[in-house]
Amino acid sequence: MTKARSIPILMGIICGTLLAALLLIQSASAGAECASLGGACDDSSGGWDPMAKLNEIGNVTAAREQPAGTSWPKRSREIRWGMNSSQGGEDRDTGAAAPADSARLAEANETGDAQNVALARIAEREINMTRSLKAREMLLPLDQVSDEYILLNVSESAGRGTSKHIEGSVAIPYTEFFVQPGVLKPADQIADILGRAGISREDSVLIYGECLPCGGGPSVATYVYWMMKGLGHENVTVLDGTAEDWAAAGGATSEIAAVLPEVDYMPQETSNYTATYDLVRSGQAQIIDARSLPEYLMGSIPGSISLPYEGALNGNRITGEERLDMIFMVLREDQPVVVFTNTGIKGSVLWFALEMMGYDARLYSYLDWITEQAPDLPEGEGLRGLNETAL
Incomplete structure (x- = not known):
């Protein structure tokens, strides 16, 4: 050198x-x-x-x-x-309830109420977790999940009976999109995988999932989001939380993934994100x-x-x-x-x-x-x- x-x-x-x-x-x-x-x-x-x-x-x-x-x-x-930064921005969630959330967590821990502990910890994590309107177009809050979305679980264990899904979710382990780690299959093969799962490019898709070998966190969800944006998929977003957060908040879960009718996924590839x-x-x-x-x-x-x-x-x-x-x-x-x-x-x-x-x-x-x-x-x-x- x-x-x-x-x-x-x-x-x-x-x-x-x-x-x-x-x-x-x-x-x-x-x-x-x-x-x-x-x-x-x-x-x-x-x-x-x-x-x-x-x-x-x-x-x-x-x-x-x-x-x-x-x-x-x-x-x-x-x-x-x-x-307007001097006013804090009207579209921001300021997390002003943080002190009450901390008190709630302390009380829940003292009483040993497992569900309240989980809920209080979710609330406590909202401290300083501001979200603008633009951010919420990419990260969907748990309380805004609705039937307009096809929920897609991309955890490595999704579809293998070893993890719970948000009820109604389809499951595609993120590894199915790879030839080898970090090397994606050709666009037509990825489109075929999505289409066989019942997802078309016109659908609104909400992605969630974790990669435990990666140390947890949303990396596989954000990666599949990036992949789908590269296919020209406009209406795609990531869940602002995990399936465990959803369950702790009282959301319905299932050990069986949903099965949707097959459709055609017609990609329109773009290099804007790569x-x-x-x-x-x-x-x-x-x-x-x-x-x-x-x-x-x-x-x-x-x-x-x-x-x-x-x-x-x-x-x-x-x-x-x-x-x-x-x-x-x-x-x-x-x-x-x-x-x-x-x-x-x-x-x-x-x-x-x-x-x-x-x-x-x-x-x-x-x-x-x-x-x-x-x-x-x-x-x-x-x-x-x-x-x-x-x-």
């Missing part, structure tokens, strides 16, 4: 290490988040400069000292969505390595920064938009963002959150990068940091 190629890789590692450390500080308190990520992107160069952003870290007043006319992600989104190797290496996009920090340090795409996908989660759900604003403050909204993990499955969580927040986000896989780079790398070098369990 030449010295010229080593410099951007070293800079990416230094940048990613510092940012990852800041994300750990973020999880400690909201005050630490503001202190760590205050400041706007420097637009003077016309490009995305993560090192300039790092120079601003620690300036808690930087976000309030924006030069007139400066474009920064949160303000841009306020303009786009018609929100990054190509040429885009990644062009320098025109911001590159986010959503894997763990150790994986990032073992090998990554040159120029990428480390932003582990777990930062976008609150338990098993996508975190609130106020926190996402802080996490994504380092990014420019007027420049595409490419998110990758080894196969893209876990990376889809961060991709989904970026889309929800109004960014032009694309999903990519480190596997594709290594494949494309193989002729230029010493044998085995590109495979460092890539393992079968990190999706």
Whole structure:
């Protein structure tokens, strides 16, 4: 490897290490988040400069000292969505009942009432889980599930009699869409799978499910969402919670998946949600390595920064938009963002959150990068940091 190629890789590692450390500080308190990520992107160069952003870290007043006319992600989104940050935004769920929820949880724990404990914990997780109207178009609250949706359970155990479904759900384990992990089947084969399950491209589809080998969370649901958007499916959304949350809230469940009449699924493929190797290496996009920090340090795409996908989660759900604003403050909204993990499955969580927040986000896989780079790398070098369990 030449010295010229080593410099951007070293800079990416230094940048990613510092940012990852800041994300750990973020999880400690909201005050630490503001202190760590205050400041706007420097637009003077016309490009995305993560090192300039790092120079601003620690300036808690930087976000309030924006030069007139400066474009920064949160303000841009306020303009786009018609929100007024000084008023909190009329379309936001403020979670004002949080103190009562905490008291309810304490009381439920004391009495040992299992159902009340479950309900109280769901309510407690709503603290700081703000959702704009735009976000609720992608993440459907439990209390808005209705018969207009075809519910699709994509858990790896779906359809195998080992998990409960929300009553009326069809089941397609996400693994059925793969040739191998992270490599999707051709569009016509995926369309055939969906059609045989009774889903057409015109249906409103609500996706839910977890991947326990992936550590839980909504990664497989967000990945299948990304996949279906790539097929041209417009009316698709992800459940804002799990089947367990649904059951705890009193929703009906079943051990048997629904069977719908077969239909034709006619895909209209689009590349708007997928990054190509040429885009990644062009320098025109911001590159986010959503894997763990150790994986990032073992090998990554040159120029990428480390932003582990777990930062976008609150338990098993996508975190609130106020926190996402802080996490994504380092990014420019007027420049595409490419998110990758080894196969893209876990990376889809961060991709989904970026889309929800109004960014032009694309999903990519480190596997594709290594494949494309193989002729230029010493044998085995590109495979460092890539393992079968990190999706």
